[in-house]
Structure formats: C-alpha cells, structure tokens
Amino acid sequence: xxxxxxxxxxxxxxxxxxxxxxxxxxxxxxxxxxxxxxxxxxxxxxxxxxxxxxxxxxxxxxxxxxxxxxxxxxxxxxxxxxxxxxxxxxxxxxxxxxxxxxxxxxxxxxxxxxxxxxxxxxxxxxxxxxxxxxxxxxxxxxxxxxxxxxxxxxxxxxxxxxxxxxxxxxxxxxxxxxxxxxxxxxxxxxxxxxxxxxxxxxxxxxxxxxxxxxxxxxxxxxxxxxxxxxxxxxxxxxxxxxxxxxxxxxxxxxxxxxxxxxxxxxxxxxxxxxxxxxxxxxxxxxxxxxxxxxxxxxxxxxxxxxxxxxxxxxxxxxxxxxxxxxxxxxxxxxxxxxxxxxxxxxxxxxxxxxxxxxxxxxxxxxxxxxxxxxxxxxxxxxxxxxxxxxxxxxxxxxxxxxxxxxxxxxxxxxxxxxxxxxxxxxxxxxxxxxxxxxxxxxxxxxxxxxxxxxxxxxxxxxxxxxxxxxxxxxxxx
Numbered sequence: 001x002x003x004x005x006x007x008x009x010x011x012x013x014x015x016x017x018x019x020x021x022x023x024x025x026x027x028x029x030x031x032x033x034x035x036x037x038x039x040x041x042x043x044x045x046x047x048x049x050x051x052x053x054x055x056x057x058x059x060x061x062x063x064x065x066x067x068x069x070x071x072x073x074x075x076x077x078x079x080x081x082x083x084x085x086x087x088x089x090x091x092x093x094x095x096x097x098x099x100x101x102x103x104x105x106x107x108x109x110x111x112x113x114x115x116x117x118x119x120x121x122x123x124x125x126x127x128x129x130x131x132x133x134x135x136x137x138x139x140x141x142x143x144x145x146x147x148x149x150x151x152x153x154x155x156x157x158x159x160x161x162x163x164x165x166x167x168x169x170x171x172x173x174x175x176x177x178x179x180x181x182x183x184x185x186x187x188x189x190x191x192x193x194x195x196x197x198x199x200x201x202x203x204x205x206x207x208x209x210x211x212x213x214x215x216x217x218x219x220x221x222x223x224x225x226x227x228x229x230x231x232x233x234x235x236x237x238x239x240x241x242x243x244x245x246x247x248x249x250x251x252x253x254x255x256x257x258x259x260x261x262x263x264x265x266x267x268x269x270x271x272x273x274x275x276x277x278x279x280x281x282x283x284x285x286x287x288x289x290x291x292x293x294x295x296x297x298x299x300x301x302x303x304x305x306x307x308x309x310x311x312x313x314x315x316x317x318x319x320x321x322x323x324x325x326x327x328x329x330x331x332x333x334x335x336x337x338x339x340x341x342x343x344x345x346x347x348x349x350x351x352x353x354x355x356x357x358x359x360x361x362x363x364x365x366x367x368x369x370x371x372x373x374x375x376x377x378x379x380x381x382x383x384x385x386x387x388x389x390x391x392x393x394x395x396x397x398x399x400x401x402x403x404x405x406x407x408x409x410x411x412x413x414x415x416x417x418x419x420x421x422x423x424x425x426x427x428x429x430x431x432x433x434x435x436x437x438x439x440x441x442x443x444x445x446x447x448x449x450x451x452x453x454x455x456x457x458x459x460x461x462x463x464x465x466x467x468x469x470x471x472x473x474x475x476x477x
Contacts, residue, residue, distance in 0.1 A: 050074065050085035054112050066114035072123065073109025080106055107138055200259065207259035208244055211332075212252065229255065231336045235304065239296035241319060241329035257329065265289065265326065265359075266315035269366050270400070280398075283405040286363045289326045290413070291438045293318060296328050297356055298431040301349045309335040309347040313355035314369070315362050350425035356434065357420025364413050366398030377468045380421050381461075387418050388454040412437065415445055422452045423460035 001009050053070035074085050080102045105126055111117050116139075118126075125133045199210045229246045244256040268281045293313075300308035310331065317330035335347045358369050361383050369379050376382050386396060393414050397405055416437055422428050429437070429444065436444045458465065 048085075053114065055114055064114060065119060066117050069109050069117045069120060069123065070114075072120070073106045073117075076102060076106030076109060101135065104135060104138060108136070111139070203244075203256070209257040209259045211255040211257070231306065232331050232334070235300075235308070237296050237299045239292045239326055239328060240299075241327045263320050264316050265318040265320055265363075266368075268320055269315060269362060269398075280400045283401055283409070285324045287406070287409055287413070287438075289318075289320065289324060290360060290363055291435075292326050293328060293359070294356065294431065294435045294438050296326075297352055298435050301352070301431045307337045307349070309337065309349060310352050310355075311335065311347065313352055313359060315359055318359070348425065349431060350428050353420050353428045353431060353434065354425075356431075357417045357428075360413055360417035360420065364398070364410065364417065365396050366400060378465075381457075381465070383414070383418060384421070384454055384457050387414070412440075412442060412445075419445065423457050424452055427452055 001011060003009065051071040051074045053067040056067060077083075078085055105123065109117055109123065122133065126135060197212050199212065201208050201210050229243070233243045233245075235243075242258045244258050246256060247254040270278060270280070297310065297313065300310060310328070311333040312330050313328065314330070317328060319327045319329060321327065337347070358380060361367075361379055362369055365379065365383070367379050370377055371379070374382075376385070383396065393410055394403075394407070396414060397403075397410060416429075416434065420428055420434065429447075433444045433447065
C-alpha cells in the first residue's frame with residue numbers, strides 16, 4: 001500500500017511463516033554461490049498465482065526467504081514493464097522497458113532455482129546504488145523450466161531415529177511415548193492434508209494417524225492449536241474422527257488420531273487414477289455415507305455444546321471404514337464458537353452447507369470438485385448449467401454405476417446439491433433441513449426458498465471464475 005507521499009507499506013501477513021534467524025548474510029554475487037537458508041515445512045500452496053515461486057507448487061515444497069525474493073522480483077517486473085503479473089487481456093510479445101538494470105535485477109530474483117536467486121540484503125544494496133555490488137550477467141533462458149511443473153508423488157523415506165514426546169490425550173492426562181521411525185514403530189507418509197502431512201503409525205499396538213502441521217513456529221497458531229485441540233477432544237459422534245491426543249514439544253505441532261477409517265471417500269469415488277480392479281462404490285453406500293455425514297455436520301452445527309464451523313468439508317477429509325461408516329476429519333480450519341458468539345462471527349454454518357453440497361455432487365457424479373482437465377473446471381458450475389437447461393438427471397450419474405441407482409434418490413441428491421451451492425447463503429437450506437431431506441422429506445426442498453438463475457450465480461461467482469481462468473492460462477493440469 002502507498003500513502004500520500006508514495007511510501008510503501010507491506011501488509012497481509014495471513015500466510016506468513018515465523019522463523020528463527022540462524023544464518024548470517026554473506027555478501028557474494030548470486031551467480032557465484034548458493035545461499036544457505038532456513039526452510040519452513042509446508043505442503044499447501046499459499047499465496048497469489050503469478051507471485052508464488054515455482055518451488056511452492058512442488059509436493060512437500062519448502063517456504064524459504066528465496067520464495068519472497070521471487071515474489072519481490074515479480075513486483076519489480078510489474079514496475080519495470082507496467083504490466084500485471086497475470087493479465088489475460090494482453091497478447092504475448094515484446095515491449096519496451098525503460099530501465100534495463102531494474103529488469104535484469106528482477107529477472108535475477110525470479111530465477112527458477114531458489115539457490116540461484118540473490119537474498120534481499122543484496123537486492124536492497126543493488127537498488128540503493130551500492131558501488132560494491134556488481135550485477136552479474138543473466139543466464140540463458142533457452143531451457144528455462146515452466147513456471148509451474150507439478151512433480152509426481154514419491155514415497156518418503158524416513159531415517160531410523162527415535163524421539164520421545166509427551167502426548168496430551170483427550171482424557172486430560174499426559175502420556176510419554178517414544179515414537180520411532182525404525183523397527184519398533186512403523187511410520188509412513190499417508191497423505192498431504194490441510195497445512196501439513198499425515199503419517200500412519202503405531203502407538204501401544206494401536207494404529208494411529210499423526211498429522212504434522214506446517215506453520216509450526218507461528219506463536220498465534222500455536223496458541224490456537226492447543227486451545228482448539230482441547231475442544232476437539234470433547235467432540236463425540238460416530239461419524240467424526242476421534243482424537244487420541246496432541247503434542248507441542250520439540251517445536252512440533254502434532255495431532256494424533258485413532259486410525260479406524262482405512263480409505264478416503266475421494267479414493268473410493270476413484271477421482272484419481274481409477275483402477276479397474278478396485279470395486280465401484282455402490283449407490284446404496286453412497287447415499288448412506290451422505291446421510292451419516294449430514295448427521296455429523298448437524299451435530300457440529302446445532303447439537304454440541306458449542307457451534308463448530310468445520311470450513312474444510314471435502315471428499316478427502318472424509319474417511320470411510322470397512323463397514324462403509326464415514327468419519328469426518330481435517331479440523332485444522334475449524335472455528336469453535338460459543339452459542340453467544342455465533343451471531344457475531346464472520347464464519348457461518350452456511351459455508352459448511354455449501355461444502356457439503358459440493359461433496360453431494362461429487363458422490364452423484366464421481367467427478368472431482370475441481371478438475372483442470374475439463375474445459376469447465378468447476379463441478380458446481382457444470383451442474384448448475386446442467387440444471388438450468390432442465391436436462392435428464394440420469395446424465396449426471398457416475399457412469400461406473402452402470403445404471404444401478406435409485407432414481408428418486410438421484411433427483412433428491414441433485415436438487416439438494418444445487419440448493420446447497422447457491423451463491424447466496426440465504427437461499428441455502430440449513431443442515432437441519434438437509435438431514436430431513438435425506439431422510440426422504442422432499443417437501444423440505446420446497447421450503448428452501450426461491451431459486452437462483454444461472455446468470456445470478458455467475459455474477460456472484462465472477463471473482464472465483466476469473467481466478468480459475470487465470471490458473472488455466474498458466475497451464476496447470
């Protein structure tokens with residue numbers, strides 16, 4: 001932001017990482033030596049497309065000071081060229097740049113390899129006209145990698161080390177447990193979830209899931225972490241993942257769950273790399289899973305002592321047990337509100353209703369909520385377009401079901417999914433109404449309110465649709 005005298009002030013620290021200074025600045029040319037930097041674990045893209053460094057898009061990517069150097073370099077390019085970081089309205093081509101030295105500095109900051117970029121101390125000296133700073137020649141860009149190159153998922157090898165940690169269990173007692181990656185305990189990477197990595201392990205002969213959170217050095221997050229985990233430990237519902245305990249020792253932020261569910265709903269729907277040998281999730285199981293999930297969200301919304309806004313209901317946050325009983329997990333973004341706070345808080349239950357509606361549409365169609373392989377990326381938009389054209393709902397059904405589904409339930413689920421994903425929150429049903437509808441009380445659908453036409457939906461979602469187009473332009477698959 002610029003004040004009236006054009007003094008710049010940097011804000012928006014919502015995605016910041018707090019790290020200890022451990023390495024001193026070395027005044028050497030960026031083309032001569034790679035700088036050693038302190039890395040912060042993160043497994044989610046956090047930032048603005050076009051300013052994010054290429055390494056941010058890699059699995060298990062690391063946020064370092066060089067990530068900010070890249071973003072600063074993009075700002076320099078904008079200033080030097082007068083163009084936006086991402087602008088779909090302008091054609092590709094050459095254009096005049098008044099300050100070539102500024103352009104070269106910006107290009108150095110945005111080199112694909114983080115180690116080849118200068119650090120900010122060097123950049124500040126260069127911009128200040130320090131005569132001791134010599135700007136090196138630019139490397140060849142003929143074989144420059146693409147801005148985004150998504151790496152395949154690889155197995156994680158863990159060294160044979162042992163760490164003793166104290167886990168605070170949900171019974172308000174503490175248990176000192178030795179967690180080893182050697183032969184005494186099995187610890188394998190299970191998935192990349194929320195703001196961290198999930199591992200499968202064993203404690204006291206019981207299978208567990210350990211979620212290791214990123215952003216672990218942020219003081220505000222650590223305080224909220226302990227407070228909300230203690231709240232979560234009191235939740236008790238057969239369709240919620242049960243918390244075993246948590247740990248904040250050795251600079252870590254670990255959440256330990258009982259491992260009951262063996263697969264995620266998204267995997268059972270075969271969103272990714274479908275195998276012919278894998279059985280298709282049958283319609284009856286799909287409907288039952290949605291009914292059970294709705295009951296769990298209703299419990300969080302209205303039945304527990306506090307109101308819980310989950311804010312991250314996705315098919316990858318729902319584990320499914322061998323008997324097809326679903327369990328909702330991934331509470332990293334959850335808000336726990338007292339009944340007095342709920343009317344004075346930005347987060348509302350309508351956000352969870354929307355997310356639940358997206359899951360409903362995924363279950364019906366067997367398609368991903370966001371799929372850049374399709375010209376129309378968003379499943380919600382495709383279904384709303386379909387609904388506006390009044391086509392036969394059977395065209396939406398997952399083709400792998402081979403026509404084996406209940407037509408009355410199909411109509412109910414499609415209408416419910418559409419109603420839950422209206423862009424106007426006031427038009428969506430409450431979770432209490434959702435539960436009633438899934439129990440067969442279709443009259444509740446008529447009580448939801450007036451419909452929202454597709455043009456109104458597009459207008460309200462213009463910003464999200466614009467972001468999708470920008471991401472598509474970057475060639476992400």
